[in-house]
Amino acid sequence: MTEYEYIPIVKEAHAFREISLDFTTPAEIFRESIANSLDAYARRIWLRTSVEDRRARETVVIDLVDDGFGLNENTIKAFLNLSDSVKSEAPPPGNPARRMTGYKGHGTKIYYNSEQVEVLSYDGRSSPVYCRMVDPRGELAVNKVPKADIKKLSLEALKQQREGWGFGELGLGQGTSIRVLGYHQNTKSGLEHDRLRDFVLWFTRWGSWEPKLCAVAKTTSTEVADLTKCSLFLRGLGKKPSQQTAFCLSRRMIVTVCHISDSRGNRPDYVALTVDCIDGWPLDVLRS
Ligand SMILES: Nc1ncnc2c1ncn2[C@@H]1O[C@H](COP(=O)(O)OP(=O)(O)OP(=O)(O)O)[C@@H](O)[C@H]1O
Numbered sequence: 001m002t003e004y005e006y007i008p009i010v011k012e013a014h015a016f017r018e019i020s021l022d023f024t025t026p027a028e029i030f031r032e033s034i035a036n037s038l039d040a041y042a043r044r045i046w047l048r049t050s051v052e053d054r055r056a057r058e059t060v061v062i063d064l065v066d067d068g069f070g071l072n073e074n075t076i077k078a079f080l081n082l083s084d085s086v087k088s089e090a091p092p093p094g095n096p097a098r099r100m101t102g103y104k105g106h107g108t109k110i111y112y113n114s115e116q117v118e119v120l121s122y123d124g125r126s127s128p129v130y131c132r133m134v135d136p137r138g139e140l141a142v143n144k145v146p147k148a149d150i151k152k153l154s155l156e157a158l159k160q161q162r163e164g165w166g167f168g169e170l171g172l173g174q175g176t177s178i179r180v181l182g183y184h185q186n187t188k189s190g191l192e193h194d195r196l197r198d199f200v201l202w203f204t205r206w207g208s209w210e211p212k213l214c215a216v217a218k219t220t221s222t223e224v225a226d227l228t229k230c231s232l233f234l235r236g237l238g239k240k241p242s243q244q245t246a247f248c249l250s251r252r253m254i255v256t257v258c259h260i261s262d263s264r265g266n267r268p269d270y271v272a273l274t275v276d277c278i279d280g281w282p283l284d285v286l287r288s
């Protein structure tokens with residue numbers, strides 16, 4: 001029998017589609033976007049949801065905005081591509097390095113489970129860029145890779161578009177604004193302000209317990225200290241205006257378990273369990 005080489009291929013539309021459907025609840029889009037914004041060294045993040053009538057249909061609008069390292073005409077392609085990940089090599093001057101969360105190049109592809117994705121970004125050096133992808137979910141459903149239209153913008157057009165989307169405070173600074181329409185079949189459940197706030201605090205990088213852990217363990221971390229100075233402005237459904245949420249206002253419990261050895265130091269005698277509930281609950285020490 002003749003031997004021959006075979007290089008496996010990727011069924012592109014199928015791969016994009018499966019990854020776009022990875023998340024089971026709509027709030028998870030915020031976990032992804034917070035990770036991406038923090039990886040882009042954002043210091044301010046705005047997350048907003050609203051419901052608008054578009055073409056006589058109720059449409060959920062999700063805005064994911066930050067003032068981090070923006071994208072340009074070339075780097076925006078990694079945002080659109082599958083398995084393409086570009087992270088900043090160095091922190092902005094004077095800032096401590098951050099540990100990156102994302103590396104797979106899958107995350108933003110969950111935005112394709114929507115009726116439209118728009119990205120408006122500026123890296124502070126190259127021309128601002130705007131990109132629009134129409135009906136990615138529909139295209140993937142018929143086994144097509146959705147097309148994106150990318151165009152360079154003037155600074156004036158960037159400013160106008162940011163103002164039009166309600167993020168005029170970004171001015172002409174660097175940053176990325178992502179607008180996703182009709183995400184996850186327009187599901188509203190889970191996007192109500194209080195539920196979304198809880199989600200952000202429990203299940204995203206913003207709800208980090210590291211500051212509390214540093215305090216309990218009496219250690220310091222320049223990265224964590226720096227992140228506590230960042231701001232997140234959240235507006236879930238039914239809430240106006242945005243509410244600021246502090247980094248690490250987590251409701252998680254910190255549970256510290258340690259073995260206390262006997263006098264010869266070789267056999268655990270008992271376990272000390274420290275439960276420290278954040279949000280003002282008293283420190284509770286249990287022993288067994
Ligand atoms: N808010 C943002 N600001 C700047 N660049 C971004 C932002 N969001 C995404 N990107 C760019 O898009 C690329 C793709 O993002 P994506 O979330 O798909 O992958 P990732 O974060 O690298 O990995 P993961 O799949 O683990 O999330 C990133 O590597 C980054 O270059």
Ligand SMILES: [Mg+2]
Pocket residue numbers: 032035036102103106107108
């Ligand atoms: Mg990511």
